Amino acid sequence: MATPALQETINEVKEIFREYLKNNGHRQTPERFMVLEEVYKSDGHFDADDMFFKMKDTGYRVSRATVYNTLDLLVECGLVQRHQFRQNQSYYERAYAYRQHDHIICDECGAIMEFCDPRIFEIQSLIQRLHDFDISGHSLHFYGKCNNPDTCDRKPDLKLKEPRKE
Known part of the structure; x- marks a missing residue:
């Protein structure tokens, strides 16, 4: 269960993401918002596959492509930061209120x-x-x-x- 402060942050980033998707002609799907919420419930750094398997293990029905594409959108709108630590693989972490x-x-x-x-x-x-x-x-x-x-x-x-x- 998210703390009240975390839930407030999640609500704020959902609104920012909603506006970003709307202003840039992207669809506002429940799956995209599920990925966003899981990112903000996560601590530390993760790769896209980590997020996909975590969501799958939790019972979410979301495709690997949706996770990858949503992470790209979240990076574009500034809610997630992408890193490459001397490797070809990208790692992500939340960026808002962090x-x-x-x-x-x-x-x-x-x-x-x-x-x-x-x-x-x-x-x-x-x-x-x-x-x-x-x-x-x-x-x-x-x-x-x-x-x-x-x-x-x-x-x-x-x-x-x-x-x-x-």
């Missing part, structure tokens, strides 16, 4: 760690002023090896893993 953050990715185990440093925002603001440029966003990824023996004692899988919650 604090700005950057990523540290372990090359050994594939863990993705998020961090937020206000100095990065200050640098972005300075670059904006110096170059008279309106920056709409940024993406910063650091790669290396984490020092967690519980996760880094194995080779990386084909897909990245979220860090373990302890």
Whole structure:
């Protein structure tokens, strides 16, 4: 069950998505809104197949193509952010009402760690002023090896893993 704050965010993003679909001539299908809701109930990073199988396991009747196409629409309208962490596969995370953050990715185990440093925002603001440029966003990824023996004692899988919650 979604918390009241999460439910409020879900209602807001549904309205934004509804307007986006309407203004861009796309159909407003229940399946698209189911994908949107699942994205905002999810924490962390996921790929399209993760989302498809999660929805299928939960009992949703949605096709893989609908999940992929809906994720593309959600990226276009700014509700979801797409990342490629040194791989050909895209990973997604929610973007609305979600604090700005950057990523540290372990090359050994594939863990993705998020961090937020206000100095990065200050640098972005300075670059904006110096170059008279309106920056709409940024993406910063650091790669290396984490020092967690519980996760880094194995080779990386084909897909990245979220860090373990302890």
